[in-house]
Amino acid sequence: MTQDELKQAVARAALEYVVEGAIIGVGTGSTANYFIDELGAMRGRIAGAVASSEATAARLRSHGIPVLDLNEVSTMPVYIDGADEIVESGAMIKGGGGALTREKIVASVADQFVCIADGSKLVKTLGKFPLPVEVIPMAGAVVARRLGALGGQVKLRMKDGQPLVTDNGNHILDVSGLSITDPAAMENDINNIVGVVTVGLFARRGADVALLGMEDGVKTLQ
Numbered sequence: 326m327t328q329d330e331l332k333q334a335v336a337r338a339a340l341e342y343v344v345e346g347a348i349i350g351v352g353t354g355s356t357a358n359y360f361i362d363e364l365g366a367m368r369g370r371i372a373g374a375v376a377s378s379e380a381t382a383a384r385l386r387s388h389g390i391p392v393l394d395l396n397e398v399s400t401m402p403v404y405i406d407g408a409d410e411i412v413e414s415g416a417m418i419k420g421g422g423g424a425l426t427r428e429k430i431v432a433s434v435a436d437q438f439v440c441i442a443d444g445s446k447l448v449k450t451l452g453k454f455p456l457p458v459e460v461i462p463m464a465g466a467v468v469a470r471r472l473g474a475l476g477g478q479v480k481l482r483m484k485d486g487q488p489l490v491t492d493n494g495n496h497i498l499d500v501s502g503l504s505i506t507d508p509a510a511m512e513n514d515i516n517n518i519v520g521v522v523t524v525g526l527f528a529r530r531g532a533d534v535a536l537l538g539m540e541d542g543v544k545t546l547q
């Protein structure tokens with residue numbers, strides 16, 4: 326199976342976690358896109374969705390799924406999203422698609438986080454994938470120095486020759502070369518750097534369930 330077929334398989338499997346009549350939190354990225362395409366087929370059976378990015382909101386709307394502002398929503402049973410890396414405990418690196426801040430916010434409201442990913446995202450130790458950190462633009466250099474002191478190499482994410490600007494008007498620093506043996510502690514440490522908006526470590530609130538696409542089927546970790 327190709328990586329895309331594995332992503333499609335987990336996107337389909339995630340429909341089991343969709344609660345009829347409820348509002349669903351929806352993530353960002355290629356796996357989340359496959360999930361949105363599946364969700365489109367049951368649009369009349371959910372109340373709507375909260376999107377973790379402008380791109381996700383547009384895709385949901387293109388399927389006729391009502392998109393709600395998080396300020397109108399106090400609870401949601403499930404948030405479904407991909408990951409760049411995940412360990413068995415459910416801690417993840419996210420933000421490869423630049424949507425980490427809204428992803429973390431929407432996930433924080435959901436009762437359950439269901440991670441959907443192809444099996445290559447399952448790792449023993451987080452950190453091979455560069456860790457995304459969203460920063461206030463004026464703090465980019467100072468935060469880069471502080472992140473460098475943690476032992477990683479820091480790069481400003483670029484797009485079309487310019488710093489990438491997130492949906493929130495911020496920049497992203499990608500930190501490579503980290504071996505993250507205590508993800509919750511590192512999440513705390515990076516959150517405490519002034520100028521950081523969000524770190525793409527989802528450890529204090531990791532995945533409750535992971536659906537991983539493997540050659541022999543979808544493996545569930547919970």
Ligand code: 5RP
Pocket residue numbers: 352353354355356357406407408409418419420421422423424425428
């Ligand atoms: C976006 C994310 C994505 O979930 C992550 O990058 C995985 O993407 P994909 O499903 O395309 O592999 O965190 O900010």
